[in-house]
Amino acid sequence: MGSRPGGRTMRTDALAGLRVIELGAFWAGPYCARMLADLGAEVIKVEAVRRPDMVRFGLYPDADPGEVPWERGAHYQKFSRNKKSCVIDISQPRGHELFLRLLAISDVFLENNTPRVRLNLGLDDDTVRKANPKLITLSMPGFGLDGPYRDYLAYGITIEGFVGLTSVTGYPDDPEPIRSAVPYGDPVAGMYGVIAILAALRRVRAGGDPGFIELAQNETLATLMPDIFLQAQATGVSPTPTGNQTPDVALQQAFVASDGEWVAITVPEPAGLPALASVVGGPAANVDELRAATAAWCAARPAAVAADALQGAGIGAAPVLSPRQLMEHEQVNAMGIYEPVSHPLYRDFRYSRMPLRFPGAHTEGDRHAPLFGEHNDYVFRDLLGLTEPEIAELHALNITSTQPELL
Numbered sequence: 001m002g003s004r005p006g007g008r009t010m011r012t013d014a015l016a017g018l019r020v021i022e023l024g025a026f027w028a029g030p031y032c033a034r035m036l037a038d039l040g041a042e043v044i045k046v047e048a049v050r051r052p053d054m055v056r057f058g059l060y061p062d063a064d065p066g067e068v069p070w071e072r073g074a075h076y077q078k079f080s081r082n083k084k085s086c087v088i089d090i091s092q093p094r095g096h097e098l099f100l101r102l103l104a105i106s107d108v109f110l111e112n113n114t115p116r117v118r119l120n121l122g123l124d125d126d127t128v129r130k131a132n133p134k135l136i137t138l139s140m141p142g143f144g145l146d147g148p149y150r151d152y153l154a155y156g157i158t159i160e161g162f163v164g165l166t167s168v169t170g171y172p173d174d175p176e177p178i179r180s181a182v183p184y185g186d187p188v189a190g191m192y193g194v195i196a197i198l199a200a201l202r203r204v205r206a207g208g209d210p211g212f213i214e215l216a217q218n219e220t221l222a223t224l225m226p227d228i229f230l231q232a233q234a235t236g237v238s239p240t241p242t243g244n245q246t247p248d249v250a251l252q253q254a255f256v257a258s259d260g261e262w263v264a265i266t267v268p269e270p271a272g273l274p275a276l277a278s279v280v281g282g283p284a285a286n287v288d289e290l291r292a293a294t295a296a297w298c299a300a301r302p303a304a305v306a307a308d309a310l311q312g313a314g315i316g317a318a319p320v321l322s323p324r325q326l327m328e329h330e331q332v333n334a335m336g337i338y339e340p341v342s343h344p345l346y347r348d349f350r351y352s353r354m355p356l357r358f359p360g361a362h363t364e365g366d367r368h369a370p371l372f373g374e375h376n377d378y379v380f381r382d383l384l385g386l387t388e389p390e391i392a393e394l395h396a397l398n399i400t401s402t403q404p405e406l407l
Contacts, residue, residue, distance in 0.1 A: 011082055011354070012363050015041040018201070020108040022046065022083070023090075023123075025053045026155075027183070028217055029112030029140050030079045031190030036108070036197065037082035038354040038366075044106075044379060045080060045370065046099065048089045052372060052404040055079070061346055070372055070404050071345050077369045078351055081341060085370035086379040087400045090121045095399045099123075100131040101384055108197055112140035112189075112217075114151050125212050136200040136210040138193055144216035154217055156183020163222040164229075170241040178241075185221040192220045251276070251287055254320055255295050261303035262320035265294065265310060272315065279313045343368040373402035 018041040022033035030045070030053065037043040047053055052070055059074035066072050088102075089095040103109055109128065111118060118124070118139065128137055139145065142154020143162075152158075157179040160166045165184070166177035196213045204210045222229075228239045244253050251267040267276055277284035282293025298306050303319040310317035321329060327338050327350060337355075340348040351366065380386040380394065394400040 011038050011040065011366050012356075012358050013040040014358060015039040018042065018108065019106040020044070020110065021102060021106045023109070023111040023113070023118075024140075025112065026055055027075070027079060027186035028189040028193070029110055030055075031187055032110060032112075032138070032140070032193035032197075033083065034079050034081060035190065035194050035354065041108075043083040044102070044375070045083045045085050046088055046090075046102075047085070047372070047404075048091070048095075049087060049398055049401045049405045050089070053080075056372070056404075061349065066346070068345065068403075074349075077341075077343070077349070080369035081351065082367050083370055084375035084378065085373055086376055087373040087402070089399045090123070092397065092399050094394070094397065096122055098380070098384060098394075098399075100127070102379065103128060103135055104132045105383060106132065106135065107201075108136045108138065110138040110140065110193065110197070112142075114153065115139075115141055115145050116151050129212075134204060134210055136197060136204065136213070138197055138200075138213045138215060140189055140193060140215045140217060142217045144219065145214050154185070156180075156185060159183070159185035159218050159221055163218050163225070164238075165221065165225065168228055168239050168241055171243045172241055174241070184224070185217050188224060189215060189217040189220045251291060251294075253291065253294075255298035255306075257298050257303035257306055257319075258300055259302040263298050263303045263306045263310075264318055264320050266316040268316070275313050276310070276315055279310060279315065339366070341366045341368050344371070371402070372404055373400060376400050376402065 015036060018036070020033055020036050020041050020043045022029060022043055022045045024030045024033060024045070033043045033045065045053075053076060055075040056070040056073045057065075060066070060069065060072045061074065064072075086102075088099050090099045111123075125137070128135060141150065142159060143149035143152050149162075157166065160179055160183065161177060163185075166179055169180060170176065170178035193215055196215055200210055200213060232238045246252060249266060249268055250270045250273055252265070254262045254264045257263055265276075267273055273287070273290060274284040276282075276294065277290055280290070280294045280297035282290040282297075284290060301309075307317045307319050319325075326332055332338065337352050338350040339353060340350050342348050353366070377391065380391045380400070381388075386394075391400075398405070
């Protein structure tokens with residue numbers, strides 16, 4: 001399969017030949033690794049019999065966990081596509097040995113655990129470097145490797161709260177901090193991780209030392225909010241929630257339309273207000289009156305019609321779509337953003353593609369997120385050279401399995 005006419009590419013071979021070992025969980029680390037897999041790297045996701053990635057569970061298709069719930073979690077399916085799965089209990093001596101042997105024949109090792117987890121597993125910097133001096137190691141702890149918070153657990157709302165994002169979300173008359181609908185700290189850290197690994201690859205291929213990369217999730221999210229930090233420094237007063245309106249935008253709001261849907265409108269500069277006034281019939285000189293006129297105008301027509309008319313007048317506007325509406329929208333279908341990915345245990349579901357175009361590059365369809373331990377034999381036999389009796393012994397010792405042991 002190749003690129004759709006006018007559409008986006010599927011999985012590409014840009015990073016073919018690169019082997020990545022992922023010891024990740026939840027979102028940040030797995031998302032980083034998945035983007036590398038989308039770009040053609042061989043990504044081997046390592047889990048333990050008693051420590052599966054917990055996003056394998058929950059958000060089930062049709063709200064049905066089925067007989068093997070660990071293979072049906074939507075979050076896992078989305079962020080582990082194009083990977084291989086190997087189950088190794090690194091806490092056992094034999095598992096630890098095999099994991100280091102796997103690192104020895106790999107190019108990248110990434111993990112997003114708290115520092116104590118990696119150290120408790122015997123994967124300190126010296127041990128990893130001894131296993132493979134040329135290995136690029138990326139550690140993605142929530143709060144960094146030093147300081148009093150280094151071992152704090154990091155989840156979406158905790159990271160957002162810590163860096164100040166939730167202090168400016170919501171509305172002025174509601175004192176409760178409101179989380180973002182998407183925990184941005186995770187994907188932002190994942191994308192920074194890809195940048196870091198690609199930079200390290202360039203350095204290694206130029207003969208440099210791969211080094212050890214620390215990427216703290218709280219730090220990555222903080223880099224995306226320069227305006228609120230600069231305002232706090234310049235004025236001595238921290239910004240507060242403003243709803244949809246922002247101080248440096250002439251008018252910005254969502255308005256309800258006649259069909260019950262919403263239209264999001266942004267007029268960035270005061271110079272754009274006359275154009276909006278010419279469409280909705282309000283006074284350009286009075287923003288409050290123009291806002292009221294815009295509300296009445298939107299309420300008299302469907303959201304899509306209103307957005308088209310405003311765009312025709314050079315005004316930034318778009319209908320506010322639900323996820324279902326987005327996936328069925330003509331623009332999204334024209335771009336080929338969502339395509340079905342087959343799965344051996346349930347029906348096909350559509351997932352978004354890597355949002356990059358590589359004209360002329362070899363591409364192929366996405367693979368489903370791997371089943372638990374689906375590639376055990378490939379790793380143990382083909383990569384590490386174990387015999388069938390040795391692999392059977394790993395199963396007997398509970399070092400590996402094709403089914404998690406849920407405590």
